[in-house]
Amino acid sequence: MTRLLPFAVALMIASAAGAAPSHYAVTATVAIPDGGWDLASVDDASQQLFLARSANITAVDLAHGRAVRSLGHLDRGHAAIPIPGASEILATSGKDNSAYLFDTKDGRQIARVPVGANPDAAIYDRASNRAFVMNAKDGTVSVVDPHAARVEATIQLRPGLELPAITPNRILFINNEEASEIESIDLRTRKPGAVIALPGCEGPTGLAYDAKSGRLISACANGKAAIVDARTGREVALLAIGKGPDGAMVDEARRMAFIPCGRDGVLDVIALDAPGGPKVVDQVKTEIGARTGALDPRDGAVYLAAARFDPPATPGGRPTAVPGTAHLVVVTRQ
Numbered sequence: 001m002t003r004l005l006p007f008a009v010a011l012m013i014a015s016a017a018g019a020a021p022s023h024y025a026v027t028a029t030v031a032i033p034d035g036g037w038d039l040a041s042v043d044d045a046s047q048q049l050f051l052a053r054s055a056n057i058t059a060v061d062l063a064h065g066r067a068v069r070s071l072g073h074l075d076r077g078h079a080a081i082p083i084p085g086a087s088e089i090l091a092t093s094g095k096d097n098s099a100y101l102f103d104t105k106d107g108r109q110i111a112r113v114p115v116g117a118n119p120d121a122a123i124y125d126r127a128s129n130r131a132f133v134m135n136a137k138d139g140t141v142s143v144v145d146p147h148a149a150r151v152e153a154t155i156q157l158r159p160g161l162e163l164p165a166i167t168p169n170r171i172l173f174i175n176n177e178e179a180s181e182i183e184s185i186d187l188r189t190r191k192p193g194a195v196i197a198l199p200g201c202e203g204p205t206g207l208a209y210d211a212k213s214g215r216l217i218s219a220c221a222n223g224k225a226a227i228v229d230a231r232t233g234r235e236v237a238l239l240a241i242g243k244g245p246d247g248a249m250v251d252e253a254r255r256m257a258f259i260p261c262g263r264d265g266v267l268d269v270i271a272l273d274a275p276g277g278p279k280v281v282d283q284v285k286t287e288i289g290a291r292t293g294a295l296d297p298r299d300g301a302v303y304l305a306a307a308r309f310d311p312p313a314t315p316g317g318r319p320t321a322v323p324g325t326a327h328l329v330v331v332t333r334q
Helices: none
Strands: 025-030 037-043 047-053 057-061 066-071 077-083 089-095 100-105 109-114 119-125 130-133 140-145 150-156 163-168 171-176 181-186 204-210 215-220 224-229 236-238 249-251 256-261 266-271 279-285 293-296 301-306 327-333
Touching: 025 066, 025 215, 037 301, 047 066, 047 089, 047 293, 077 130, 089 119, 100 119, 100 171, 109 150, 109 301, 130 163, 130 215, 171 204, 181 204, 204 256, 215 256, 236 279, 249 293, 256 301, 256 327
Parallel strands: 037 077, 037 293, 077 119, 163 204
Antiparallel strands: 025 327, 037 047, 047 057, 047 077, 057 066, 077 089, 089 100, 100 109, 119 130, 130 140, 140 150, 163 171, 171 181, 204 215, 215 224, 224 236, 249 256, 256 266, 266 279, 293 301, 301 327
C-alpha cells in the first residue's frame, strides 16, 4: 500500500518509461538547511529524525515533513542518537574528540563528554542504559553514561571502527573499515570477543542486524553486501550492490534490508526471506551522494540525506554542494 505523506512536498514518483515495476520508489523530498551531513536516526517517541551535520544537528518532524530546528554546535558531526526516556540526544563531534548531550526541545548543550580519537558512529543499549561511541582513529569504544554525562569505561579494539549493531544477547558488532572485518564486544562483560573475517568485502562501513535470522548485513566499499551468521561468524552470502555505501538498515516488520550507495546514487533493497537466502530484489534510483539514511519502523519509509552538486573545479577535486539544495530523499514501498 502506498504511504500517504501528510505534508506539502514535491512528489517525485519514479516512473521512467520502459522501466521495470519497482516495489520501492522515491515519493517525496524534505528541504533541510545547507551543510554537510553524516549519520541519521529516527526517534519513535517524538516522531523526529535527527541528522548529524558538519556544525550541528538537524531535527526533522516526520509527521509534517519539515525541518523544525538546529540543535547545538558540533565540529564535524558524525552521529546523533536519541536517549530513550529523555528529551536528549547524544552526538559525536569528530574534530574535538567529544560526545555532546543536547536538549531536543531547545537545542541547548547539556554536557560535553571527552571520548577517544575521532569519534564516529554511536549506538544506545537499552539493557544497560548506556551509549557506546566508536572512536575510529584509536580503535576504542567509549562507554558513556548519558545520565551522569561521563565515560565509565573504554574498550580497546583496532583502529578503523565504523557502524555498530547490537544483538538481543547483547553482543555489540562493529565494522572495521581498515581491516575489512567485524569486531565484537560482549556487553555483559565489556570484553572484546571474536573477530569475523569478511572475505570478498573491502572497506565495510554500514552494518545492520536482522533478529529473526540472526544475521548481520555489512555494506562494503567494493560494491558488495556481506551477509554473516552472527552466531557462527560464517559468511552466508555476498551480494552485488552499488558503489559508495555508508549505511545499512533493516525493516524487521516487512523483512527488508536497505543499503544506500552514494557513488552510484541508488538504494539497494534486499529481501531477507527470499527463497534460497537474502537477495537484492530492487535498486531504487535516488541521488548521487545519498550514502547514509534512517528507517522509520512505523511505516518502513527510508530517509536519505542528499544535495545537488556542482562538478569539481579541478581533476580529482571534490564536488561542491549547490546552496539551497540540501534535502532528505523519501523512499517508500509501493
